[in-house]
Amino acid sequence: MHSIKEIINHSPRAKRKLFSLLPPELQAETTILLSRKSKKTILRQLGNLTVARFLHFNFDDDAADILQYFSKKKREQILGNLQPQKKGNIKKLLKYGSETAGGLMDLDFIIVKDTDSLADIKSRAREYFSLKKVPVVVVGDNNGKILGFLPIHKLITSPFSESAGAHVKHLPLVDADLDQEEIIKHIEKRQAITGVMDGADFVGIIHIEDLAKIPQGEATEDIYSFAGVHKEEEVSDSIATSIRLRYKWLMLNLLTALAAAFVVGVFKDTISSFVILAAYMPVVAGMGGNAGIQTLAVVVRGIALGDVTFQNSRRILMKEILANAANGVIIGVLVGLIAYFWNANPMLGLILFVSVIVNLFIAGLFGTIIPLSLKFLKIDPALAASVFVTAATDIFGFFVFLGLARIFLM
Template sequence: MSSDTETAVFEEATEEPFELSRKLVVGILYAVDAKDRETLTKLMEPLHAADIADLLEQINAYDRRRLIQLYDRGFDGEILSELDESIREEVIALLNPHVLAEAVRELESDDVVDLLEDLEEPQQEAILDVLEDSDRVAVEQSLAYPENSAGRLMQREVVMAPDHWTVGQVIDHMRASEDLPEQFYHVVVVNPRLHPVGNVTLGRIMATRRDVPLMDLTEETFEIFRADMDEEDVAYAFNQYHLISAPVVDDEGRIVGVITIDDAMIVLDEEHEEDILRLAGVGEESSLSDKVINTTRRRFPWLAVNLVTAVLASLVIAQFEETIAGFVALAVLMPIVASMGGNAGTQSLTVAVRALATRDLTGSNVWRVIRREILVGLVNGVIFAAVMAVVGMVWFGSPALGGVIAVAMVINLVVAGLAGTVIPIILDRLNVDPALASGAFVTTVTDVVGFFAFLGLAAVVLL
């Protein structure tokens, strides 16, 4: 364990807004130690389900078990929804069956779907069994849609109105209705075949006279999603067109549900997280509460790919063993060329991967973007070539060596710009996620080209 002074740097600095305070966590764990249910309840009462989930993620498995055993009467179902998948099964297994049943019954059907999709078969069954019949049917219908589809994301409760209604009629209908959803933002206007034809905001309805036809109030921006559409595309459209809610339809174009912006925001957040982790070679769904063995296993393949890349680069170097033996300064300087290329390549590829994800890099501008990246590589290459030429000359007193490293630098930065752009584009066209695989390819190219250009030129010029 660490001494108090060491601890201070990490633990006692100012906390960010909405961060779980260290003091509260200590207090809760103290109550757990003392088996003091009353204090525990008092401390946890004001916490939002999302914060309780964070708390459970931040403490260790032993404390987690003791806390849940002490707290388990009245466990909010939403906590389960908010929990990281890595410990969700563990927590569900800890809850006593009555408490679990109670918790799940509170949830909306789309949250139950979200909860179920990542569980193992037996836990899925156990949860489906405690649902009321109508809820179970709804959940099972949702699960019939493909994973990560609009159908899984949507909620089935929709407030609809026929396209010939007026504001007054829809108000009366809503006021008389027994089971309006708690949160809804639009009334979806449908034609007699139940095809959605427009969205009217509740605010607009409230602001308008009773005799105005609903169709006069529909929003200009209106998107309809098919239930089998990828949730990634749905989230993109919400973000691009600033949608608040949008109807989902079946193969025949009939309305089957509605997706709201809060669902889209969660998907967008997950997509971003995935992109960041993939770009860094961490794989998906990494979280701090994962077990060491799982994390190790997930990072392993990326490091293995990198090892292959690195060995390839070494094979290039091996071709020049004699050159290096004759001029050891080459061994000292060669990593600089490769490293600069790798960095420049990462810059280009990140911009390209993002532009592909936001659909800003398309057939219309692809050649211009490639040309631009080559130019950027050329300009930066020339500047750093000049710097390295001077370094090479001053450090090793050899103008020829300075010249070699300068030329190699220009070549590698231009290649980095080219490879960093073209590789993600090709992967994308081949339907491979460019965030996933570009890094390894680009680094291979910049390493191989970097070492080859530098050592090859040196072999010709210096020996």
């Protein structure tokens, strides 16, 4: 199945034709595995009946995700070709965004009272068993409050006369509109399922295997954001597509690079008098940039996991500044000694020592402040942060290094 997915994803012009060769059962499985771009390319070229035919084989939550790629009008036309029960289930799921708890949940559950006998519950579950499905048995009280869930094996191993309340297990609950990134924070360790609430109503179940897909997708988006690459770009894209998706980001990068070049231009007389400075400029800027990206990666991950908040941001900022400054002392000593012995210039070694410490201090400062500022502005902290952090370390690194050189070497 994965080989079929790879072939279609990496086919530049024959995606729909290859997809059409598959039987509906395989189309259903393959569609879920395809990249977002391949889905868009293929689905918009398929007829309503073709889509409805393979959606019949998809789980309801997967079918709802696929239908998100269509306009509202076309979605209704496709739904009109589905069986009434499946159509009703999918409509319930489409109420929620695809990246929310409601969009991740499935509807294979039954709600029972804590006073119901296991014999009665097993009888209700037979409908699911006949469809080769295993429902989650959610247990509530007479007032409709959710108490937990009944492990399905209890329907086999426990006496049928016992009530559900005797075997209820804790079930974490999340709101249906909760963003998928936030869901993981609410999940308890070793908990295989999570319940979904819409107000006071229990509406669905999220399984651990559905949650496992979230970090991979979010990690891919964060990596793309760090690198300045559009999240829909693929290795099989044409040259023109890659150019279109990248050039705007490169233009932003050009502006920051020109700012650093302007700083260097201010000290052109200093550089022309001491040409050896040009050899060490990439060292100062590079060490600062690398340290800034390290800090940025740690802080962005902390924000995503909820470990970094505005309440503890001052402590995080001080920790990152001090850690980077300490690393600056270590690296600065090494670079200073190299300059001293290589160029026989103690003052150049001292200037490099101070410049590296200051630039790594800047790296810790901006590597923390920039993602926190983006979070405050409700912008994804991974987006564009790396460009601004490296710009800060380049500009300040060059300014400090060349400024000290002008003062002490001229």
